[in-house]
Amino acid sequence: MDAPPAEPGSPPAPPAGVSRTGVGGSVPAARVPTSDGGPARPAGRPGPDPLPRRVHAGYALGSLATGAFGTVPGLLLLPYLTDTLGVAAGLAALLVLLPKAWDVLVNPVAGRISDRTRSRWGPRRPWLLGAGLALAVLFAAIFAAPFGVGPAAGAYVAVAFLATATAFAFFQVPYVAMPAELTDDAAERTRLMGWRVAVLALAILISGAVAPMVVTAGGEGVAGHRWMGVFVAVLIALGALGAFLGTRSAATGTVTATEPTLRAQLAVVAADRPFRALLLCFVVQSAGVATVLAGVSYFAAQILRDPTTGPTVLFACFVGPALLVMPLWTRLGARLGKKTALVAASLLLAAGAAALVAAPVLPAAAVYAVVALLGVGYAGQQVFALALLPDCVAASTARTGRRQAGVFTGLWTAGETFGLALGPGIYGLVLALSGYVSSATGTAAAQTSTARLGVLLGFTLIPALLIAPATLLLRPHRYLPPAGPAAPDGRAGAEVTHATGKGTTLP
Structure with a gap:
C-alpha cells in the first residue's frame, strides 16, 4: 500500500534505514554496505534471500531473443540489402536506420504500458509471451522476400523491419525492467546480469556464427536468407518462452503509484543525472559495437578474403571469450566497483578495435587473436552497463516512492536500439562515401582499393573513436539514494x- 502523501510544509519522511531521534535532529541508522554498489541496508537486518538458480537461468534465457534480434539484423541485413536485393549502400543504410529509430518513440510508451499492466502474471511477463512470439513471426517475415529483388523488395524489408522493431520494444522493455523488481540486492542484480550476459554471448555466438552458415546451406541469395529467417525466429521464440516460464516463481512486482502522465514520468527520468550519464554512454558505445557487427561480413570478404568461413570464425573469436571471462569480470567489478570496471572493459574493447587497423598486414591467426581481445572487452562492457541500470532504477524508486522502471528501461532500450541501428547506418555511410559497389547476385562485387579502405576503417577506427571517448560521460555518475x-x-x-x-x- 502506498504511504499517504505528506501535508504541505511537513518534513519529508525518512528513507528506509534512517530513524528520527530527539527533537532537533536526526541520527542515521547504522548501515551495512552491500557488496558492490547497492544502497546499504540497516545493520542487523539480513540481506534478501538470493534468487534461485532456476530464476537466474530462466530470466537469462530471454537474452536468446534480445541477442538474436540485436545481432542478426546488424550483421546480415545491410549486406542482404546491398549484395542480394541490389539496394544502393546509402539507401540501404537509411532503410536499416529508420525502423529502429522508431523505437526511440515507441519504447517509452511500451515502458509506461507495462508499468500499468495488471494481470495474474504480473506487469511484465504477459509481454514476454505475447510480444516475444510476435517478434519471432515478424522476424521471419523480414527475409521472406515476397517481391523478389529491387526497390519494391527494399521497401518491403523496411516495413517488415518497422513492425518487428515495434514488437521487440514491447518484449525488451518489460524484460529489461524485471531485475529491479526481482531483487533489492545490488550484488544479486550483478549476478543476475552475469547470467544474462553469458546467455547473451551464447545467443550472439549462435545467431551470429550460425546464421551466415544457414544462408550458405540454404543456397545463398533470397532462398538462403529465408531459411536463416526461420532459424532465428525459432531461436527468438525459445528465448521468449524460456523467460516467461523460467520467471513464473519469482516476484512479479506490484503496481504502485506512478506519475499521472508519460510526460511527467519522462521529466523525472530526464532529471536523473546518473541515469542520463549512463544512458548516453551506453548509446554511443552501442553504436560503436553495432558498427563492428555491421562490418563483419564485409571485413571477412574484403580484408581477410574469406567470405565463406570468415564471418563464422570472426564471431566465434568475438563472442567465445565472453563465455569464459564472465566470472573474472564479475570478481573484478566487486573489487573495483562497477563504473571503474565498465571503463576498463570499454577501453579494452576500443584498443582491440583500433589495433585491427593493421589487419591487412597481419596473419589471419593474429587478426583472430585481436578479435578475441575485443570479445573480452565487450563482455565486461555489457555486464557492467546492464548491472548499473537496475541500480539507477532502484535508487530512483527509493528516492521517489514511485515505480517507474518501465519508463527508465523504455528510454534505455530506445537508446540501445537506436545505437544498434545507428551502427549499420554509420557503416553503410562509410561504404557509400568510399564507393562500395552493390550487387543483386548474392555475391559481393569486385571493389576498389578505396572501397576496401572504407570497409577496414568502418570496422576498426570508427568504432574505437565511438567507444573510448564515451567513457568520459561517466565522470559525473553518482548514486544518491534518498x-x-x-x-x-x-x-x-x-x-x-x-x-x-x-x-x-x-x-
Whole structure:
C-alpha cells in the first residue's frame, strides 16, 4: 500500500534505514554496505534471500531473443540489402536506420504500458509471451522476400523491419525492467546480469556464427536468407518462452503509484543525472559495437578474403571469450566497483578495435587473436552497463516512492536500439562515401582499393573513436539514494553510494 502523501510544509519522511531521534535532529541508522554498489541496508537486518538458480537461468534465457534480434539484423541485413536485393549502400543504410529509430518513440510508451499492466502474471511477463512470439513471426517475415529483388523488395524489408522493431520494444522493455523488481540486492542484480550476459554471448555466438552458415546451406541469395529467417525466429521464440516460464516463481512486482502522465514520468527520468550519464554512454558505445557487427561480413570478404568461413570464425573469436571471462569480470567489478570496471572493459574493447587497423598486414591467426581481445572487452562492457541500470532504477524508486522502471528501461532500450541501428547506418555511410559497389547476385562485387579502405576503417577506427571517448560521460555518475532529514550540524544524513560501488554513510 502506498504511504499517504505528506501535508504541505511537513518534513519529508525518512528513507528506509534512517530513524528520527530527539527533537532537533536526526541520527542515521547504522548501515551495512552491500557488496558492490547497492544502497546499504540497516545493520542487523539480513540481506534478501538470493534468487534461485532456476530464476537466474530462466530470466537469462530471454537474452536468446534480445541477442538474436540485436545481432542478426546488424550483421546480415545491410549486406542482404546491398549484395542480394541490389539496394544502393546509402539507401540501404537509411532503410536499416529508420525502423529502429522508431523505437526511440515507441519504447517509452511500451515502458509506461507495462508499468500499468495488471494481470495474474504480473506487469511484465504477459509481454514476454505475447510480444516475444510476435517478434519471432515478424522476424521471419523480414527475409521472406515476397517481391523478389529491387526497390519494391527494399521497401518491403523496411516495413517488415518497422513492425518487428515495434514488437521487440514491447518484449525488451518489460524484460529489461524485471531485475529491479526481482531483487533489492545490488550484488544479486550483478549476478543476475552475469547470467544474462553469458546467455547473451551464447545467443550472439549462435545467431551470429550460425546464421551466415544457414544462408550458405540454404543456397545463398533470397532462398538462403529465408531459411536463416526461420532459424532465428525459432531461436527468438525459445528465448521468449524460456523467460516467461523460467520467471513464473519469482516476484512479479506490484503496481504502485506512478506519475499521472508519460510526460511527467519522462521529466523525472530526464532529471536523473546518473541515469542520463549512463544512458548516453551506453548509446554511443552501442553504436560503436553495432558498427563492428555491421562490418563483419564485409571485413571477412574484403580484408581477410574469406567470405565463406570468415564471418563464422570472426564471431566465434568475438563472442567465445565472453563465455569464459564472465566470472573474472564479475570478481573484478566487486573489487573495483562497477563504473571503474565498465571503463576498463570499454577501453579494452576500443584498443582491440583500433589495433585491427593493421589487419591487412597481419596473419589471419593474429587478426583472430585481436578479435578475441575485443570479445573480452565487450563482455565486461555489457555486464557492467546492464548491472548499473537496475541500480539507477532502484535508487530512483527509493528516492521517489514511485515505480517507474518501465519508463527508465523504455528510454534505455530506445537508446540501445537506436545505437544498434545507428551502427549499420554509420557503416553503410562509410561504404557509400568510399564507393562500395552493390550487387543483386548474392555475391559481393569486385571493389576498389578505396572501397576496401572504407570497409577496414568502418570496422576498426570508427568504432574505437565511438567507444573510448564515451567513457568520459561517466565522470559525473553518482548514486544518491534518498537524503535523510538534516543532521544536527545542518548536513544531510544521507547515505551516498558512489559510482565506485562502495557504500558509505555521511554523518
